Structure formats: C-alpha cells, structure tokens
Amino acid sequence: MKKNLINFIATIIIALILSQFLPWWSVMLASFLTAIIFALKKSAVFYIPFLAIAVFWIVYAFWLSSSNDFTLSKKIAVLLPFQGNPYILILVTGIIGGLAAGIAAIFGKQCATLLKTKA
C-alpha cells in the first residue's frame, strides 16, 4: 500500500517537473520512470499512474478554467460532444491523461522486469 502511495506521489511530482519543459507526453515519461523506480504489482501497475495523472490533469484543468468561469471549456464542450458541460470535459481530460500514463507505466514495468532478470 505504501508503495502505491509513493508511486502515486512520485508520478505527479515527476510529471509536474517534466511538463515545465516537455510537451503533453511528459506524463507518459513520468509514469514510465516511476514504473521502473517504484515498481508496483498486478493491476496497480496501471491504475496508480492512471489515477495520479488523472488527478493531476483534473485538478490543473479545473484550477485554470474555474478562475475564468469556464468560458472556453464550455465552448470546447460543445465542440467535443459534451453538451457544453465543462465538468465532463475536465473528466475526459483526466481519463485521457490517465490512459496515456497507465499504458506507458505497463511498458515501464515490462522494462523493469526485463532489467531485473538480466541483473
């Protein structure tokens, strides 16, 4: 359980740092790295980084848009078929970031396993 929490926090922190100078896929790199360093087991390999990045993106998106009364996100939620509901858009944003992170973490885990067996 403790490992899960460490991975969760580390993923967010590394993603936050990498996003300062890397594009959106920095979240994939972050979860890939934490998957190697703080290896998890079973389904946690996927859902912990998924949750970490989803939370990161959801909180960040909410913070940016709520301070502007969701002016743009309401419109984007018309553009993408969410009936103008900015909360759905925020949720989808989180899921997309989470998916990318979770899948990259699985790949990270496989790399870590391979490295371990070799060593």
Added chain:
Amino acid sequence: MKYIKLVLSLLATIAIFYVLNTKLGDLPPLGKFLAPTEGIWQNETDDATSGIVSIDGLENEVTVHYDAQLIPHVFAKNDYDLYKAQGYITAKHRFWQMEFQTFAAAGRISEIIGEKGLEFDRAQRRKGMLFGAENSLEVIKNDPESLKYLEAYSDGVNAYISQLKPKDYPVEYKLLGYKPEAWNIDKTMHLLMYMTDMLCGKDYDLEYTNMLRKFGEERFNLLFPDFFDVNEPVIPKEQDWSFIDVEQTETPLSELPLDSISETMVKPHPNNGSNNWAVSPQKSSTGNAILANDPHLGLKLPAIWFVMQLNSPNQNVFGATLPGALGVIIGFNNDISWGVTNATRDVKDWYKIEFQDKSKQAYKYDNGWKKTSVRLEEIKIRGKETYIDSVIYTHHGPVSYDHTFKSDDEKKGFAMKWAGHKGHNFTELFLKLNKGKNYDDYLDAISNHVAPAQNFAFASTQGDIALWVQGEFANKWEGQGKFLLDGSDPEHDWQSFIPKEFNPHIKNPERGFVSSANQHPVDETYPFYVFNDGYETYRNRVINNYLRVRETVNIQDFKNLQNNNYNLKAKELIPFMLSHMETPALTKDEQLLLNHVRQWNFNTSLDNVGPSIWSTWIKHLYRMTWDEFDAKGEALTAPFMYQTIYMLKTHPNDPFMDIIDTPEKETAIDLFSLSFKAAAKELNEWKTENGDYEWRHYKGAYVGHLLQSLPAFSRFDIPVGGDRHTVNASGVNHGPSWRMIVEMSSPPKAVGIYPGGQSGNPGSVYYDNFINDWAAGNYYDLLFMQDENTTEGVTSTQTLTPKQ
C-alpha cells in the same frame, strides 16, 4: 513470454501516443489539445493588460491604457513606436484571425485545412491576388515613410509571435494542429487585397453575356437598365458638371464576342455595402458637424474590426482598425472624421482570349500575336504534394478561366482586367487621413486612391462636410465592360482613366448634409459612363428623407437612423399586391396570415410577424418571377430587387411572369397569390417545427466564427431587427459591422459599437461581449483620451519598454 509482453506494451504505448498526438479527421490531437499544461486549458485566461512587456527595437517607452471595453489607447513618443505598438497590441488580441485572413487572401488555405481548400485557393490565385499585392508593394517601395511604418508594424507583430510558446498559441492553432508563422509586409498587402476583392462590386459580365445571347438586347435592357426609374444619387442631382472638360470615350464600331462560360467563380457577398452621412453645423442642433458610418459586411467572430486609439506627438486618432493593416481605417481625430461606403463601380472587366495554339505562349491581339507570360502558383497542401497552377497572364491581366479551370477549350480563355491589380499605396492614404487637420488634408489623402472604390464621407471641427466617390475609374465607352469584351481588339482595352478631380464629389451642399448608401453615384447628366451594377435603392432614400425633413439633428437622431428598420421595399410592393391579388382563392389560414400583412406598419421589428411573412413571400415571388434564370449548367443572374418590383408593377403581363413549368400563362397578379400560398405553406411548416414565427425567432440572425461558423465559437439566434434593405441593414449573417457616430466638437464626442468583442480568444469574456448591446441598438461612449496622464475611464495599463 516476457518479450511478448514487452513488445505488446511497447506497441500499446506507441499506439496511444500516436492517437493522442495526431489530428485524426476533424478531431484535434486529443492529448496535446486537452493537456492542461499546453492544451486549450491554457487559453482559459483573462486578457493580461497590465505590467511591463519588453519589445525589441522600440525607441522609447509606449503606454497602453485599456478601458472597460478592452479598447487599447496607445501613447507613443514617435510614429515608429506607435505603429510597432499597433502591430504588437493587435497581434496580442487577434493574431490567429489576422494570419488566417491573410492565408485566405493569398490562396493558402490548403496549407491549413488540406485538399478541401484547393478549389478556393486556385480561385484566389487566378484572381491575381498575389499579383496585385506584389504590384502594390512595388509602389510602396517608392514611399520610404509608408515602408518604414509597415516594417515597424511587422516587427511589432513578430515581437508578439516570438514571445509565444506552444501552450500560448491561440486555440484555433491547437484545434487545427498548426502553428503561427512570422509576419511580413507581404501579408499586410494580402489583407488589403482581401478587402479590395470583397468590395470590388458585383461583377456579372459573363452572366450578362449569356443573357444577352439568350434574351436579346432589348429584353436585357428592360431588365438591367443603366438607371432605375427612381434615382437619388450620392452626389445630389443639382450638381453642375460643366467644369469637366474631358469627354467620354467614343464607342467603337466593333462587335462584342457573344461567348461565355457555364460556371463562374464565387462572388463577393451581394449585400456588402454601407451607410455614411454627415450634417453641416447649420443642420446640427449643437452647431457641430456630425458624421455617421456603418459598413455592412459579413458578421464574423473574431470581428473584422479592432477598435483602438493611436496617439503620438503627430497625431491622436481613434477608430476601427483592420487587424493586419496600419492605422485607423474608419475614425476621427481632433480635427476631422471620416467614414466609407462601397462605391461598387464596375472596376472589373473580362476579355475573351484566343490563344495561338495549345501552348498558350501567344494570343491574338491587334491583327497579330502577342506574347503571354506564365505565373507559377505553388499551392502547398497539408498532407499532400504541392499543387502547381500555371496561370497565363496577358496585357489585360490573368487568364482566370481556361481549360484547367471552369472552361474546356484549350485555345480559349477569359482574362480579367481589374483596377485592384494596379499597384497602389493604401497605407499612405490612411497615414495621411489619420493625421489630417482639414478638408485639404482629407482631399490630399484620398487623391491617389485606386481601389476599392469608396465613397469617403468627411466632417471637420471647422464645420466642413464633404463626400468624394473615389477610386481609379476607366473612362469607358457607353456600355464598355457590361459584357464580355474582345481581348484581341485594342479598341476594347481601357482607353484612359477619368481624371481624379472629375470623380463625383460634393463639399458643403446647400441641403446641409451628405450621404451615401451604395446607391448610384450620379444622375444621367454626369458626363462619363457609369454602369449600373445593382446600385442600392431603398436605404439611401430613407436616409435622405430622414435628414431632409428635420431642421436640425443630433447624435440621438443619428442613432435612431442607424437603427431604423423601416422597410421601404415592402412599402412599395405590399399595398400594390394587396389591392391586386385575388384573395377569395386563399384558404382561411392564409386569409389570417394575409391580415397580419395588412396590419403591418412596414417596421421590420422583432416582435412582429409581418417581416417574417414578407421575407418569405418576396423570396418565393422573386423565384417564381425569374424562374427563367434558374437554368442548370448556365451562368445567369436574375434582375435586381428594385427592377423586379418595377417589372411586377408596370409589366404584370410580361412573358417573364409566366412560370415555365406550368401549362397556364401566369401574370404578376397570379404570382402574388401563388407565392403567398407557397410562403404560407413554408411558414406553417416552420411553425410546426420551431414555434412562433415572430421576426425575433424566424430571422435566425447569427455571428459565425471564421472557421465556417464553427458552432462552438459562434453566436446564434441574435435578436436584431431589420433586413438587408432597411437602413439597419442587419441580414441573417451580414450587417452593420461597426456603427460609429462622431460629433465634431472640441474634443469630438463619439459613440460606437460592433457585433463582436475586442478579444479574438473564445476563452475571453471580451470575445463576443458587444453582441447583445449591438443587437439592441445600444452604443458605447468612446473614450477619446486627450493625454496619457488623464486616466479617467482607464481600467488597466501596460507599458511596452525597449528590450535592453
């Protein structure tokens, strides 16, 4: 097993990365697009309008005060810094729009949207948009001052672009997945060509030629007369033209080629037009001249205009600017004010070209062969190979139509002659107007104007008012350019131009006002040939009557007039129809509808059903009357509205009134009730689907985003009264794009509004915040600051400093 898992998870990682990083169909790259660190969430921002920004190459500090409307008031120590700041500030609020418009002008849309844009891009290139822009730049190169300021403007725009990180890109770039490009003077030239093209009048030479062949000359002249029977020209009829000592070109004996094509390029919007008027101090209740202007253009978001104040020791000017162009286009300073309406003169003609052979290296001219040149138009297409269009040029201009474009004969083409291709210095005109102090300065500023032909209204603090119909107009022979011309006959060339001082104009007329609303510039006594390309016939009469019957007027009267919804067109036809049509043939429901029309006071107001019934009725009536012009595979155009109503009233039994698809012989009187029945049917169907058809709902006015009215970024169901023929020329997606009224007191008092907002960012509250007030006919008091330290009304201030 380990390796299989490794490879599978690697593939999954690559796949998710690819899907989220790539634009798939119309869907933006979702990862990039939604990542809060770089995607659209970064555009959720209030417009930062305070603090200090350092800009490369500024000579001194520039202060930019913003008011409650987000209108920037720029205070610079010299003109160079002023225009640099204009470039920077405009880009800051409108960059995507200004770049997109120049891409459209230059035929580069395919670079952004892919192959879908190719047909549009080819048409732009074949109109010679780049050719004309290059010619203008050549002229400007001889004017170091204009060139210097154009460069300053470009530098200002580039200063903005260079500060952008991908996360700061305007949202449209993220949506379409492309990025900003450096600005340069060429782009400003492209933008000005875009305006010139949009306002170049209704060019139907090829359609008219088809009609001449089909119906004969007599019938054609009946439908398309040079003057309508009612004409209240821009320059009042009292004007004496005896000072003109140049004669109209004599008509040659040679024949016109009766040849034309089946399909023509998309035309500028037929409703592009405007109103302007000014009253002299004698007619103004305060004793100051007052001027008003409202240009009627497509209603777009971001709006076509960006309002700002530009102050330097040499000038203090306020008004509407065009994002991408230098200076104020419609506005005022402490001494003068000016407004423009489209003069819609026939400045574009077509020549039939006979090539010597399929190589198109020479064409027939003056009993010999003349060499052509070729311009290779490289059209880059996103995701595809570059398309190269070879456009042949003759001494007339580009051969727009040939066997590769809307025509089929390899040895034949149609060349365009357009005043817009002639190089001219549009920048100098506005640099001078912005600084102008009196009538002479105004005249000097507009004296070299070439295109687009405009009616420049003027009023000054000194009390002068004036109006010039300005542009470069060929001195044509009677009928020249109405139909296709013979490109091989030197007599069909434009022989000379009307000297600018003989362009129609008036200064301080006795009636105490000047006005134009795109009507005929002159009456029959003007000694040069002016072709009727469908001059406006209703707004101008309402405006002139309004100003004539009042002894004095004030700003409030001007507001009322700009928002006037009186429908003179309906007034001139409905009573006639009501007294002539056979009403027993109508059903009870239809009778009820007709009663609404009987009770209508011709005011095209929102809470009335009259305008809804009328607009549907006249639409069907017009179609039924001119069903002869609906022929498929043949480029034709039906007569103008004024002449349609004239024909219905004075030639009710004309063969054109017959509906060709029915065995009966219809007359205009039959058409009245037939079209009314069709309208009633349409209205009832609409009602079943949408509810009440009061004008408020039925009209469905909207302001659409530049990207094909992208619904998410557009505004729909805007409650604005009027229609295209009322003074408040608010059509469905077209209308008063900037309403301005200026009283020339010291300092001037001005009000203005436009259907949009100052910010181009859909994530800003300033994106569309003017629309409701605009629709309701409200105005904002324009904050015309006299010095940078008296900051009443200023909500925030930003300082631009030279980069150390």
